[in-house]
Amino acid sequence: METIQLDVLTISGAILLIATFGIVVTRGFMDWLNAYRYQSMVLAGVTAIIGYVTGIWEIYIAAGLTLVIKSIIIPKVLTYVTRKLEIEFKLETNPYVSIRASVIISALLVALSYFLIQQIPFKSDQIVNAYLPVSMAQFFIGLFVLVNRRTVLSQVVGLLIIENGLFLFAMALTHGVSLLIEIGIFVDILVGILISSILLFRISRTFDSLDVGKLENLRDD
């Protein structure tokens, strides 16, 4: 029983990482959204596993909310608002670091997060060991995606990955910060996505581009 459970933990953690890498290696916004959707589904499953292991019923609700909000509503909203955008806006053609190098950097980030987690004095248990490094890796890769890409859309995706990492982090380490706060965080994300959708639309209209490099009017000189 013990080993089977461990396998489930390891495999689900691995799937989460693979989904994160799916965002790193692809160029199109729709691919990112799909990767994010799969990642969120697995995350909901992982959350349910944590709920099962710890026996806290609130975690199942958080898992359900993750499934509904992150793997259904958010991808739907983003697909809807970007449906009219021209296709070249949705493609990342010229990231600062090439995709090949990005994969290597992301792999290094994963190694770094395993290393960092070992340095911090956590009480070691199965869940912490399995998921905490994964969550850190998601956080770092999200940050990397956010700064490496030129399209505004990928900044949204970067934020979403970071947030998934945070959610997993809180789940794995403390089995969730109480349900009330989690609902608050979900509301924040939803509203944040709605606002960024409006902004995306306005940026594409006003600047006729979604290139971050175009957003450089405000300077001090």
Add this chain to the structure above:
Amino acid sequence: MDALISNLSILFLLLPPIVGAGLVTVLRKKRTIGIITICTASLILIQVLLLVSRIVSEKTITAFGDAFYVDSLSAVILLSISVVGFVAALYSKNYMGRQYDNGTVDDKHIVRYYQGFNVFLLTMLVVPIANNLGIMWVMLEATTLVSVLLIMLYFKENAIEAAWKYLIIATVGLSFALIGTVFFYYANINANTSEDAMNWTGMVHHAKLFDPNLVKIAFVFILVGFGTKAGLAPMHTWLPDAHSEAPTPVSAVLSGVLLNCAFYGIIRFHIVSSASIGPEFSNHLLIILAVVSIGIAAASIYFQKDMKRMLAYSSVEHMGLISLGIGFGGLFGIYGAMLQIVNHAMAKPLMFFASGSVSQKYEAKAMSKIKGIIKVMPVTGILFLIGGLALVGMPPFNVFLSEFIILSSGFKSGQFIATSLVILFLVVTFAVFLRHLLKMIFGNPISEMKKGEMGKLAIIPMAVLCSLVVIFGIYIPVQLQTLIQNASTIISGGGFA
């Protein structure tokens, strides 16, 4: 009975902005919704004054079980929110009215503006009174979202760019703060298993049992996270954009109050961390960030060409000073920092209001195009001058007093290098800021302009703030003094046990 009164007073504090936002949504008339918002803000002000007077005598109030916890520290922040919120609501009526007449905004925008303004006040009010640090985080993130909506009210390119940068940077920053919060929570559930593990009161209570290494890591995350939102350098890059592109009343609230709310988050965790591993660790970090902030602000003000951006950088400088005071520690330094929070919350909105009126009159924000304010609009010019003099720390105005206290506490605590660096930067800021200011106020207007102010409702809020700036330079009311002293005791670790 006592608990009932506490519950009611919190309820009456949070109800006006909710009802106000609702009424604005329903009524939608330009004149009416402006007045409704002024009513909301004045009700909040009255309620806060009542609450604060209770805090002065009772020190702490808890409400709805221990969901809300108000002490002197929260009261200082609440005071600044309510005063600035009130004057900003007053100023909004005139300012947004003029923007409407210009054709910059239409009816829909005005409704959206006042909805946003009310909700913005609500989210900020919850931050200092929530006992649960998770709720505090959620509300701080909510303030980001609402203020982004307020900044992107205008369809201008610059406003959109500023809103986007602010949204992304502040959200990423706050995600660091959330990690820090979870770390503290983890440290607390490891130390005890009671139910209040996420509450600030619970954390302070058990802080001695926390794992020191965890606390250090956690505090670094907190400082980076809330520091981003509080505009501490080098995480301040979003601030000048957002504060200069927002509608002027919103700039005033962002600069004067929202930064305080974020800094309040740092202070709360600073207290926990000090109670756990002693104050040295967090003090050092705060001092380093403070010196960097003040230095970068000085350099940026030197090269500045835009009036509102200059004011925004001055906010970075003042947040640095607050951080410096807390970092120097000791009752004296912390007292100075708390006083600085209050003083900055009066002087900076005054400057933003004045600059808003000026830029509406001149239809420009570039300082090179603004000359001879005192000839074109004498009253605003004088208020602008006083505000500016206060802001750079000229005696006898209020900011001088708090800066003096902070710097002398620096020498007292033996931080000679940091203090002398800061004094150097402050001298530079003083000279440069004044040069920019005097060039705008005196001289002759570039083109012929009609003489005249921007209306009574624009002058009154400024006059109120200006009189506060002058009075507080000479005399601080006894109640406020007690309040700030109590808050300083809490921060230096004597207010709980």
